Amino acid sequence: MIPLPPLPLALLWVVPALPLAGFVVNGALALAAPRAKRAVSITGVGALVLAFAAAALAVVELAQLHPSAPLVFRYWEWLPVGDLQVALALQLDQLSAVMILVVTGVGALIHVFSVGYMHDDPGYARYFAYLNLFVFFMLTLVLGASFPVMFVGWEGVGLCSYLLIGFWFTEKINADAGKKAFIVNRIGDFGFLVAMLLIFRHTGSLDFGVVFPKASAAFAVGGPVVTAITLFLFLGCTGKSAQIPLYIWLPDAMQGPTPVSALIHAATMVTAGVYLVARCGALFALSPVASATVAGVGALTALFAATIALKQWDIKRVLAYSTVSQLGYMFLGVGTGAYAAGIFHLTTHAFFKALLFLGSGSVIHAMHRAYHATHAHEDAQDMRNMGGLARYMPWTAALMWIATLAIAGIPPLAGFFSKDEILGAAFARGAVRPAWYVFWGMGLAAALLTAFYMTRLMLYTFHGPNRTGDREREQLHEAPPVMTGPLVALGALTVLGGALNIPPLFGGGARLEHWLAPVTDAAFTPAPDASPATEWVLVVSAVLVAAVGMVGAFRLLKPEALAPARLAPPERGLGRLLWKKWYVDELYDAIVVRPVLWLSREVLWKIVDMRLVDGLLVNGTAAASRALGWVGSRLQTGEVGVYVVLFVVGVLAVLGAVVR
Amino acid sequence: MSFFLAASIIKIVVVFTVIMVGVALLTLAERRICAWMQDRLGPNRVGPQGLLQPAADGLKNLVKEETLPAQADQVLFMLAPIMSFVPALLTFAVIPFATPLPTRWGDVEMVVANLPVGFLYILAFGSLGVYGIVLAGWSSNNKYSLLGGLRASAQMISYEIAMGMSTVAVLLIAGNVTLTDVIAKQSPSLFTWNVFPLSLAYFIFIVAAFAETNRLPFDLPEAEGELIAGYHTEYSAMKFSMFYIAEYSNMVTASALMTTLFFGGWDIPFTTWDNTPPWTTLKTLATLAMFSAKVMFFLFLYIWVRWTLPRFRYDQLMALGWKVMLPLALAYVTVIATAIWFLHDGLGWTYDTRFALALFALNLVLAVPLFFVLDRGRIVAGAVAEA
Amino acid sequence: MLLGPALTVSGVLFALGVLGVLLRRNAIVIFMCVELMLNAANLAFVAFAQQLGVAGQIFVFFVMAVAAAEAAVGLAIILAVYRHRHTVDLQNINLLKG
């Protein structure tokens, strides 16, 4: 393996340990002194800032080494079971370096934002404890040097996601959303587990450092085993990263606090699937079918979610479907084999989607305070109740416009470069496999819709007349600096993030691609380079599409004519179909939930549980015991003579066995 | 081999005869001493000074009619007197009573059977005497007899442990269980007689010996005042006199044991002439006389005590046995073993007069608090109170 | 030497002890039969000790200690039972009937 790495990097465990310490301290505070908000804030934010600093130091160190193989640090044996030797080991390579920077950096900003957003919440300490725990698990996920360690993080973030979605668990709808997320995720986790077992079965190890170098020797290209492994892995990804068919939990997850949505359901946890595919690129490269599936599902999800986003009124739901859609892009990228592009988009998306969520959080915060002040029971998240907010919250509006332009793909913002790269890679792949032309087309269409619905969101929220209500209007004002500060930082990242990976076409060095090269080279399926002319055509068409979407939105939508939520007429036709999210939840309800419920109630409960378990097994055991006891009690005559006879017979039997 | 056999047979016959005659004379002695103590004459009509009285008694018992209770267990009723008589004789077999006698065919040891486990043999057979009494009590089918038998068995078990424990101290000094070795260890001087280094053991032993032989003040099994002679109520004639013979045989054996274990056996005090070879007939006769004298002293002690002390109550007897004698014996073994270990291994002394005197001093120290505990203020404090 | 005959005697005595336990109804007599079995075992131990070293005699020592303890406790139990039921006939003592 790798020779012992230099000392500073061996302290890599500090990076996940800091948020864990934060969790312990905040958890103790949550139990002992829930009102100590200052201590909680210092601990929670401090842990993340320090973790970011540590991560940055580690990455700088790594940059100087720039090793061609991951640096693995084994801390102690975890599961030494026969052939299965699992160590609690962390690994640092270029991919996880990017991930820990994103997680700790964006995470730190969101923590700061939370200080303002959650300030009046009674569960303040608990919130920060969960948030710190989440970051710890997320770092475990990206730093784990083997599938089991990664799985611990994978399950841990799922747990934290559940805890935070249902953070205000006194409302049933929140608790239900948390359960939905958890249950849907379990389906994906099952896929991950099966994949893990298959990997162990066929390679005899679960360490990344053993499995991936072995993969090409152990599996035939396109063979059924590797295809099954990768498809099961991807099933895990669809659960965690909200892809078709398991995306349905993410919109409901918006019931959690908005910073949570920003951190978990936009920037970090949902990208775990992308990270997993990138990490297992060596496996996906061996299975064209799986790669095509990943890309196809990604493209379909991108388009499908975008259509739903068109008609949502809840500001966070629009962003949620937008997230699903953007995640689809990332999967399109990694499925195409353009891992660098996928990770690039993951990074930039983390910036601008976090910005969008936090911005919307800022809006909701303001709306909520306004309604709270007047004791009105209006929906603070419904765009129909907003409008014209730019006047009251100029900073938020300006920063969200930057993010909107970025997500729409307007140059030179971050989103332009990353989205364009994915589309370019997909088109280039189309030369080899024509299916990718279709994927590219779907991606382009999704880009059009993205530009449209994001512009719609901005128009209805910040422009036109204000629909909040007359008394409430006086309460609307900009968020405090502790909330706008992170927004500004994320805005800067959104503007400058593209510089990470400017392609050669624009005279850039494609730095991220080169940085990731040691990781992705092994997995990369070289796409034929398109000619610069073709690339220019692609870039221009993408920008045009975005522009068309935005201009179309400006043209078609009339914020002035919109009615507030409680006066709004019901939707009809296609609009109703989109508003109802293609009736997917109802479909799942009909084909999965209801049959399962019916099966549980009619078969499992009334027959298996009542009759078989309770009747036959439980009561049957009791009855059998009693019958046996009755027989035994007949032998208990109370007469020593009988006992002696039985005893002697027993002795004779034993002696007989010896004598033979 | 044949010499050994012949010598053994002669010894058996002689010892048996001596004991039987001695027992007969002992009955006379008992009566005469008793009479003397009570300031009366006692039997003095048959023969000179009544010496033939035992013969007359024997004759009377022989011709007297045997009675047999109708409901008695015939066999056991017959067997009981024998079983109480035999162990006493058996026990005497291992007691050396003089220095070896030189003869033309070699030295003859003046002991019927010099067993290597001699002392344990005494303990083992000493405990069997109770069978005779118990069976006599039971087979008579008589309430009083049964009670006598019960008392005998309980008393025997109770005091046997204290007796055994007290003699452990003797074995600690002798380092062997062979009785000739026990005597050899005591020979050097008067103070190496075990009664000095092991005074308290002797005290326990003599109390237990009185209890084991069912002599006053421990004659509860026959206690004529309450059990109308107890286990031998139903016996008459020769069977009755068998019990008598057994009782006196037991006394003889116990006296011989005390002599052997605590008073130097046949050792003649103030001289070592008798302890060293070459053996001569003179030495044998002298030591035999010494032994007899010691035994007779203890026999006299038995009789003396009998006519001096009142009988214990039964619960007092058991309480004394279990609550005083047994703990005392156990504690004493511990103390004396520690002392011997300290003197022998700690200071490196060999067993001699100095050693014995050191232990004697220890015994004196122990005896003072013991006396106060046992006395419970009756003699000492009572005297003080009167004064 | 004497090992074979000794073992035979031991076996016979043991079987007699078992027979006694099976035949008798008096608790005390049954107890005595158990002692008989213990003694049969002791005989085997001593016989083996003659051939194979003194450990067998040590075991006899322990068996005797156990027998003494057993006799003390067992007879005490019989005494206690007799006080309640006024019999030591095991056929009449069946309080443990299931």
Next chain:
Amino acid sequence: MDGTRILFDGFALLAMGSAGLCITRRNPVASALWLVVTLFALAALFVLLDAQFIAVLQVLVYAGAIMVLFLFVIMLLNLGRAAPTDLKGPLGLGVGVLLAGLLLVQLLVLRQAGPATGGAARATVEQGIIPTVARPLFTAYLVPFEITSLLLLAAIVGAVVLAKRKL
């Protein structure tokens, strides 16, 4: 047939015969006495098997203490008279004889599995009778020996608690 063997056979017959009488006498006292005879015969056998110390212990502990205790209890409960029901009926007799017979057969078969005779370990002669047993007892078997003392203590306490009417 040397002298030892003759003596051995004699005492063995005595032991077995009196054991048989012990288990068949109806009278408990008779049973006990026959058992005492058996124990004596066994002690004699022990002597013939070079275990003099054990033989003395046998007499001391069994005959002198345990059996006296038995007799004491028999008399205390006044059970000396033979009970008419002391022996079991024909069925019990049949079962008992059958089982004990089977056991005897098995034990006699098992006898063949014993180690070969010969190579007598006669340490007794060199060390004397008591040290032969005492040395291992206080060295190799010291812990069991001490545990035995605990057992006896527990038995004493148990017997007192059980037998006392009022503590």
